Amino acid sequence: MKTVIVGCGEVGLAYAEKALQLSSAPHLELLDPAPASAAVAFADGRGLSLHRETGQWLSGAELVLLATPGGALQPVLDSLLPHLPAGAVIADLSTASADAKRDAASRCAQTSARYVDIAITGSVAVSRAATPLLYAGETIPELLDLFRELGAPVTVLDDSRPGDAMRVKLLRSVLMKGLEALAVECLPAARAYGVLDQLWAALKDVDRTGFTNLLQAMTRTHPRHAARREHEVAQAAEQLEQIGCPSAMTRATEQRFAVTRAAADSSVPADDTTDAAIDWITATRSNAL
Structure with missing residues (x-):
């Protein structure tokens, strides 16, 4: 399978390196209009073609992996689509917005190219080609097989369309990056108080519960217990501030x-389920606007 990787930065080279190690390695070519010296050395050292521009050489491409900056998606498609054969698969691993990816899928459909939205949900610098992926859009078995051969855990989003992988990734980031920000606020304070090891031990109940189960339980009980939790969080902030630690x-x-707490003074969710709590939070937010 003739495979083209567009964008030879860290992400593109990570996939190229692993692809060449496969027992059934694809025929691989690279495309980057302004390759860094590392990309040039990579291609030269492995005898790969590193193209600076699109052209007739793309006519036999069956799979294109886009590892470009998100803002470059539209001009990259402008350059690629006139040269790709009908049925070529474009797997977009860029950080383009959900709306941009949706537009890209429509453009590809007009030329009979098959477009899939792929979102990277971890650090390629750490995990290389084995970084977890979210997959949205048409199920293309040969593409899924390739990612699995590369060692990448792929979560296929059910009933999804292009753009959904990026949307889910950013919603996931609300949780994960928010948790990271809380961690870097909390952990230095725990060390300053001399209880960091004890804090790690106290968090083991989270491991036993499971992260998604915990999130659902917190959301389900949030409306009815907001007043008590507000008071507890205020105490926690004061404890940080007592030793000069940030508490934003x-x-x-x-x-x-x-x-x-203020909204719960007037009403509470209809029943004790996560969905009911989400509906209630949405309704009270709308009423507050």
């Missing part, structure tokens, strides 16, 4: 609980 994330959490 914790104070923002306190404010979120205060909003819920």
Whole structure:
């Protein structure tokens, strides 16, 4: 299978390197209009063609992996689509927005190219080609097989269309990056108080519960317990501030609980389920606007 990797930065080269190690390695060519010296050395050292521009050489391409900056998606497609054969698969691993990816899928359909939205959900610098992926759009078995051969855990989003992988990735980031920000606010304070090891031990119940189960339980109980939790978070912020540690994330959490507590004075969710809590939060947010 003739495979073209567009964009020879860290992501593109990680996939190229692993692809060449496969027992059934694809016929691989690279495309980058301004390759860095590392990309040139990589291609030269492995006898790969590193193209600076599109052209007739793309006519036999069966699979194109886009590892370009998100903002470059439209001009990259402008350059690629006139040269790709009908039925070519474009797997877009870029960080383009969900709307941009949706537009890209429509453009590809007009030329009979098959477009799939792929979102990278980890650090390629750490995991290389084995970094987890989200997959949205048409199920293309040969593409899924390739990613699995590369060692990448692929989560195929059910009933999805292009753009959904990036949308889910960014929603996931609300949780994961928010948690990271809370961690870097909390952990230095734990060390300053001399209880970092004890904090790690106290968090083991989260491991036993499971992360998604914990999130659902917190959301389900949030409306009815917001007042008590608001008070507890205020105490936690004061404890940080007593030793001069930042507390911005914790104070923002306190404010979120205060909003819920005020809304819960007038109503509570219809029943004790996560979906009911989400519906209630959505409704009270709308009423507050």
